[in-house]
Amino acid sequence: xxxxxxxxxxxxxxxxxxxxxxxxxxxxxxxxxxxxxxxxxxxxxxxxxxxxxxxxxxxxxxxxxxxxxxxxxxxxxxxxxxxxxxxxxxxxxxxxxxxxxxxxxxxxxxxxxxxxxxxxxxxxxxxxxxxxxxxxxxxxxxxxxxxxxxxxxxxxxxxxxxxxxxxxxxxxxxxxxxxxxxxxxxxxxxxxxxxxxxxxxxxxxxxxxxxxxxxxxxxxxxxxxxxxxxxxxxxxxxxxxxxxxxxxxxxxxxxxxxxxxxxxxxxxxxxxxxxxxxxxxxxxxxxxxxxxxxxxxxxxxxxxxxxxxxxxxxxxxxxxxxxxxxxxxxxxxxxxxxxxxxxxxxxxxxxxxxxxxxxxxxxxxxxxxxxxxxxxxxxxxxxxxxxxxxxxxxxxxxxxxxxxxxxxxxxxxxxxxxxxxxxxxxxxxxxxxxxxxxxxxxxxxxxxxxxxxxxxxxxxxxxxxxxxxxxxxxxxxxxxxxxxxxxxxxxxxxxxxxxxxxxxxxxxxxxxxxxxx
Ligand code: CTP
Numbered sequence: 001x002x003x004x005x006x007x008x009x010x011x012x013x014x015x016x017x018x019x020x021x022x023x024x025x026x027x028x029x030x031x032x033x034x035x036x037x038x039x040x041x042x043x044x045x046x047x048x049x050x051x052x053x054x055x056x057x058x059x060x061x062x063x064x065x066x067x068x069x070x071x072x073x074x075x076x077x078x079x080x081x082x083x084x085x086x087x088x089x090x091x092x093x094x095x096x097x098x099x100x101x102x103x104x105x106x107x108x109x110x111x112x113x114x115x116x117x118x119x120x121x122x123x124x125x126x127x128x129x130x131x132x133x134x135x136x137x138x139x140x141x142x143x144x145x146x147x148x149x150x151x152x153x154x155x156x157x158x159x160x161x162x163x164x165x166x167x168x169x170x171x172x173x174x175x176x177x178x179x180x181x182x183x184x185x186x187x188x189x190x191x192x193x194x195x196x197x198x199x200x201x202x203x204x205x206x207x208x209x210x211x212x213x214x215x216x217x218x219x220x221x222x223x224x225x226x227x228x229x230x231x232x233x234x235x236x237x238x239x240x241x242x243x244x245x246x247x248x249x250x251x252x253x254x255x256x257x258x259x260x261x262x263x264x265x266x267x268x269x270x271x272x273x274x275x276x277x278x279x280x281x282x283x284x285x286x287x288x289x290x291x292x293x294x295x296x297x298x299x300x301x302x303x304x305x306x307x308x309x310x311x312x313x314x315x316x317x318x319x320x321x322x323x324x325x326x327x328x329x330x331x332x333x334x335x336x337x338x339x340x341x342x343x344x345x346x347x348x349x350x351x352x353x354x355x356x357x358x359x360x361x362x363x364x365x366x367x368x369x370x371x372x373x374x375x376x377x378x379x380x381x382x383x384x385x386x387x388x389x390x391x392x393x394x395x396x397x398x399x400x401x402x403x404x405x406x407x408x409x410x411x412x413x414x415x416x417x418x419x420x421x422x423x424x425x426x427x428x429x430x431x432x433x434x435x436x437x438x439x440x441x442x443x444x445x446x447x448x449x450x451x452x453x454x455x456x457x458x459x460x461x462x463x464x465x466x467x468x469x470x471x472x473x474x475x476x477x478x479x480x481x482x483x484x485x486x487x488x489x490x491x492x493x494x495x496x497x498x499x500x501x502x503x504x505x506x507x508x509x510x511x512x513x514x515x516x517x
Contacts, residue, residue, distance in 0.1 A: 073212025297326030
């Protein structure tokens, strides 16, 4: 029961009602006339019906769900790596011994059935989660546990790199408009019912008594086989507009199709401004996830076609030359992965830079401000944007090979995403090749001699020496000197030439090259 709530008059506008029922999540809105009499109530379902979309999306929460069950234990045995399998069994046995139920849920079940690698383990417990975590921590004293009792969620990071995302089966509701969700225990069915798509709303029991039993109340297994993305009910996108982006992301990642009804619901939500309402922080989190996908290009294109990119920024759209650029980023990404592996991948930021290429600097800065993580990297790239654009302008028409020393000067102060962006924007051109050579080779080149060697020869530390060392490295990059003795000879030549203001590099180089000929 709540004692503080909004009411409206019979003359209230749709916008006013929408703001209370959807944005502030007050599910039931009393309508009071001028005399103070309650003349009716408006619910969320009324709103969606008013928008003209029938509730045929799927089984609605009101309708009893039809449980589909089957055993996936053979699939688990054949598909999951041994260490994950034994961990899942251990979790099930522990839950069983504490008289709790534990399930693998959401994306993990989807990935298991579609034979995709499982990254994180999403688990849902029904029962006392604290008791379970304490017992688990006793068995794994080095595991790092982060408990969020208020939300009844916890993460456990194990030494072998696995992360367990635990939550308590729950039903979210709001104590009063705008309040944090109060989390209550609820059965696994109700927990699954609040999820985004049928394919993400299945649970796999891990308890030893029914280990491997799939619980599917919403035809998720069927939709996985049919290749369909379907919401569980018609208010899904209104409840959580980020799902619009998720639908398109999964569609592309899995090679599925958004069902016709779900697409209609998405379009209705978009047309009625529910998605524009989304906070920039949440939109940007989704855009980052899109950019981290295997193939962001087609997803971004489809987001553009549906009009969803406008919810990120009104000026954001996909123009034909963008499509070609996306293809180039994809090639750069493949090259990057082959060359450097997965260790540090700033490639998602390159997608973002190419996507937002036509935005003004301040517009992009506003967007990036809303990125939760990776802000540092993002800022570097934003601050670099002017430099990147001017490099592109300067080198776009150059057809000749760029000397290694010049490439080193162009790229050495830039961030990796910045360099990859330049490579994508100038793909096939000398600038792009120079970028690749810089990342794989030039940046690692060191001279054989250093400042100490030169001081030993009697030269004094100072700017002249510093400049000579830089010059030596450039000469080495360009293949003019190779061995220690060649370097020392060049250094001596450099430092004896010119007056105290500096030396004429060209003169010295000419002499060195002539000498070597
Ligand atoms: N979920 C949801 N609505 C959202 C986000 C998530 O219902 N807006 C639910 C889905 O059941 C999802 C689960 O929470 O499967 C876990 O969310 P998340 O980790 O974001 O998604 P995954 O499905 O695991 O996708 P990914 O493989 O991209 O991590």
